[in-house]
Amino acid sequence: MPHPGLLPPHYDEAGLAGVLPAVAASLGVRRYADSGLLDLPEARRAVVVLVDGLGYELIRRRGGHAPFLRSLLPAAYRITAGFPATTATSMGTFGTGLPPGSHGLLGYEVLVPGEDRLVNELSWEDGPDPLTWQPQETVFEVAEAAGVSVTRVGPGFFDGSGLTRAALRGGRFRAADTLADRVDATLEALRSSARGLVYLYWGELDKVGHVYGCQSWEWGDELEAIDAELGRLVRSVPSDTAVYVTADHGMVDAPHALRIDLAHDVELATGIRHVGGEPRALQLYCEAGAVADVAQTWTERVGERAWIRTRDEATRQGWFGPVSEVNRPRIGDLVVAMRDNFAIVDSRRARPQLLALLGLHGSLTPQESAVPLFHVPPRDNS
CATH class of the missing domain: 3.30.1360.180 (Gyrase A; domain 2)
Structure with a gap:
């Protein structure tokens, strides 16, 4: 039996690995149909927002800062990010729909076999060729090949980075700095295609949590700003669009x-x-x-x-x-x-x-490994 406090990772519909394949299936991508994944409503367009560091236990405890997300919490899925609960590994799991042992992004810093050195899989400084290190197809590549227009929205330096090429390649990249600008870029991408998938990344909550702690007022302020923009996004998407919000890991304050x-x-x-x-x-x-x-x-x-x-x-x-x-x-x-x-x-x-x-973060505690999957179905999919 697992030790009390340990949250066993899942790499199926109960885990982060199941999110993008299920969304792709809801858009009609046959590769992922009938695969026993999350039962998501059919849609012509979808947005998947990944808020770095937004753990399930954190949003449950600090939901007073997020009235919009709190309103969705009763129907949200509680899924596991996997192990280790860290951005580089979770991005591999999220982007490929595979467990870490299959996609190979196995930690923040891991050994390069045969070279007697570590590689930082987040910064990818002096890292190996990303397509050799992680050769599996991404869900974005599969969706694009199936006729779904894929757009990825994030900071400009992500475009062509080692981690992006390893875990999140496929489709087009739209650079934007502020969260408001990223929401605007997401809305533009949705309106430009009749059948599309947009992925939006936001990393400031994780940064604030690292520096000030996830119990700080600074973390609460950042969550409030995120919540407001996510509410605007949901109100503004085309009526045939489903919106999903998830995360790559949670966090604990470690004195x-x-x-x-x-x-x-x-x-x-x-x-x-x-x-x-x-x-x-x-x-x-x-x-x-x-x-x-x-x-x-x-x-x-x-x-x-x-x-x-x-x-x-x-x-x-x-x-x-x-x-x-x-x-x-x-x-x-x-x-x-x-x-x-x-x-x-x-x-x-x-x-x-x-x-x-x-x-x-990184460990197997619920505070780090449990993440939410919020979902807002299309208002009209006729």
């Missing part, structure tokens, strides 16, 4: 006083060659022959504050979904998912700006 820094803990750092993942979901790549000793040490020291699994154990327990042989070496020898609001950092290599962040 600095409760963290361990591996730079100052020789016992925990011994035997580890690379510290991958992130503070709430570490992936430890061990020196040759050191896995058992590292596992024992970490279990004795932090086993009550984290779920610690070997690569084989995490795979058998379905944390990453089915794992392909090519993607398997990217996973850490040990995977450490934090409980409660505990975190482990490594100041030997993390930038000071990252070490200063208060809001964190």
Whole structure:
């Protein structure tokens, strides 16, 4: 049985992987028809908004800042983002409709097999070729090939980035800065096609949560601004358009006083060659022959504050979904998912700006892994 507080990931209709395929099916894309996914109403056009960091538990607890979304909450789906609950991995899951073990975007920082180095799958700095690293078709590519006009709306620097090319390629890209501008660009894209799918990304809530914490007034203010624009979007879309709002992960506030820094803990750092993942979901790549000793040490020291699994154990327990042989070496020898609001950092290599962040995510707690799927059906689909 799962440990209390652990939310097992799902990679079907109960997970983020099921969202875009179900939306595509509702638009008539046959590839995803009769696949047992979410039962969404047929529509000629659809908008999918992804609000980075909008966890289900957060919107449930802080819904006073979001009267529009709160009105939709009773009918919203509570789905799981998957593991780790982090943007790079979730974007792969969302964009391909596949679990991390299949699409291969397995964490914030993961090992590049054969190169003895980590790659940051969010920034993609010095990263491998995105189409080689993640060769599976995206839902956007499938939908576009089926005759659905696909438009992706986000910040300009996303266009052609490594993560975008790996996880969200397909269709056309529209750059816009403010959320109001992105809503306007979304409405223009909808009106320009009789059968279309528009994806809108907004990342400021996650940024505010990282810096100030997800319990801060700053987070509440940002949620209020998002809620107002989402309400305007729903009121303004063509009558044959369905609107969906989801997220890539939630967040917890992790006080600095409760963290361990591996730079100052020789016992925990011994035997580890690379510290991958992130503070709430570490992936430890061990020196040759050191896995058992590292596992024992970490279990004795932090086993009550984290779920610690070997690569084989995490795979058998379905944390990453089915794992392909090519993607398997990217996973850490040990995977450490934090409980409660505990975190482990490594100041030997993390930038000071990252070490200063208060809001964190990545683990298997409901606060991080559960995300909402709000849905507003078409007003008229005749």
